[in-house]
Amino acid sequence: MLTINKLTKKFGKFLALDNLDLTIREQEIYGFVGPNGAGKTTTMKICAGLIKADSGEVFIDGIDALKNNKELKKKIGYMPDFFGVYDNLKAIEYMEFYASIYGLNGKEAKTMCMELLELVQLAEHYDDYVDSMSRGMKQRLCLARCLVHNPKLLILDEPASGLDPRARVVMKDILKRLSSEGKTILISSHILPELAQVCTHAGIIESGRLVMSGSIEEITSARGNARPIVLKMVDNQEITIQVIKENPYTRKITILDNTVTLLFSGNEEQEATLLSSIIQGGGVISSFSREESSLESLFLQITHEEEK
Numbered sequence: 046m047l048t049i050n051k052l053t054k055k056f057g058k059f060l061a062l063d064n065l066d067l068t069i070r071e072q073e074i075y076g077f078v079g080p081n082g083a084g085k086t087t088t089m090k091i092c093a094g095l096i097k098a099d100s101g102e103v104f105i106d107g108i109d110a111l112k113n114n115k116e117l118k119k120k121i122g123y124m125p126d127f128f129g130v131y132d133n134l135k136a137i138e139y140m141e142f143y144a145s146i147y148g149l150n151g152k153e154a155k156t157m158c159m160e161l162l163e164l165v166q167l168a169e170h171y172d173d174y175v176d177s178m179s180r181g182m183k184q185r186l187c188l189a190r191c192l193v194h195n196p197k198l199l200i201l202d203e204p205a206s207g208l209d210p211r212a213r214v215v216m217k218d219i220l221k222r223l224s225s226e227g228k229t230i231l232i233s234s235h236i237l238p239e240l241a242q243v244c245t246h247a248g249i250i251e252s253g254r255l256v257m258s259g260s261i262e263e264i265t266s267a268r269g270n271a272r273p274i275v276l277k278m279v280d281n282q283e284i285t286i287q288v289i290k291e292n293p294y295t296r297k298i299t300i301l302d303n304t305v306t307l308l309f310s311g312n313e314e315q316e317a318t319l320l321s322s323i324i325q326g327g328g329v330i331s332s333f334s335r336e337e338s339s340l341e342s343l344f345l346q347i348t349h350e351e352e353k
């Protein structure tokens with residue numbers, strides 16, 4: 046459904062996309078994962094025909110997307126990371142406005158708009174003003190608007206960002222339904238565990254290159270030993286971090302509040318030695334365990350995020 050070959054894009058001297066290759070087949074929900082500035086939005090904007098590539102090819106449902114902007118627009122629905130909605134409109138008016146842009150008017154258009162509102166779980170809010178809606182509802186309305194011309198490929202830039210957990214679950218259910226109804230979905234996010242739950246496939250992008258791609262199972266099993274140790278610090282955090290950093294088997298350490306995620310190449314015995322040296326050093330921790338293999342642990346291992 047989507048094939049990207051050797052896509053390259055520079056902003057001035059900065060190489061944002063570096064010969065990026067990517068393939069997504071029909072009905073896949075493909076998670077596009079990468080650290081800030083990796084090139085996700087740039088890739089999506091090129092695929093949506095919003096910015097030009099320097100070189101490379103993009104084929105969408107058989108169309109040469111970089112050469113047929115008009116045809117491309119029929120094939121895709123694009124939801125940007127920052128979206129605008131017209132506050133002084135009601136939900137149904139907003140939908141009908143977008144339908145009219147695609148030449149759809151009258152009773153038929155209204156029925157279709159109501160069906161889309163139903164799909165994004167906003168049917169009972171059809172008469173609500175957009176500015177009275179929550180962020181999650183506005184985001185779903187924006188998704189519904191991307192569907193008015195019945196595109197085959199949805200390109201969604203960070204659709205879960207800024208949503209509370211409940212709103213994310215609703216969004217996830219909607220994406221699964223869209224996929225089961227035949228849509229192919231490319232979705233970017235930083236929220237890795239969420240992506241793993243909803244996506245059938247994923248690709249990890251770093252510095253404008255795809256460093257890994259495949260089904261979620263393939264990706265997580267490809268690096269079985271990528272399981273990090275997760276430990277929670279209660280007191281003397283600096284000592285704990287110092288001991289971990291000095292251990293020869295420490296590969297990478299990420300710290301978020303009082304939780305340390307640690308890529309550790311040692312075996313169980315070396316793990317036990319690390320634990321006892323933390324405690325002997327005076328570090329106070331409340332848990333220390335190997336995480337299940339996950340997309341997130343893999344991401345930590347293969348991207349080069351700054352150590353915190």
Ligand SMILES: Nc1ncnc2c1ncn2[C@@H]1O[C@H](COP(=O)(O)OP(=O)(O)OP(=O)(O)O)[C@@H](O)[C@H]1O
Pocket residue numbers: 056059061079080081082083084085086087088
């Ligand atoms: N119009 C622009 N002019 C100059 N540099 C740009 C422009 N757009 C993007 N960049 C740079 O290109 C790189 C890739 O940006 P991009 O927005 O594609 O990354 P991203 O993976 O979507 O990141 P994020 O998750 O933070 O949105 C970044 O370093 C960014 O600063």
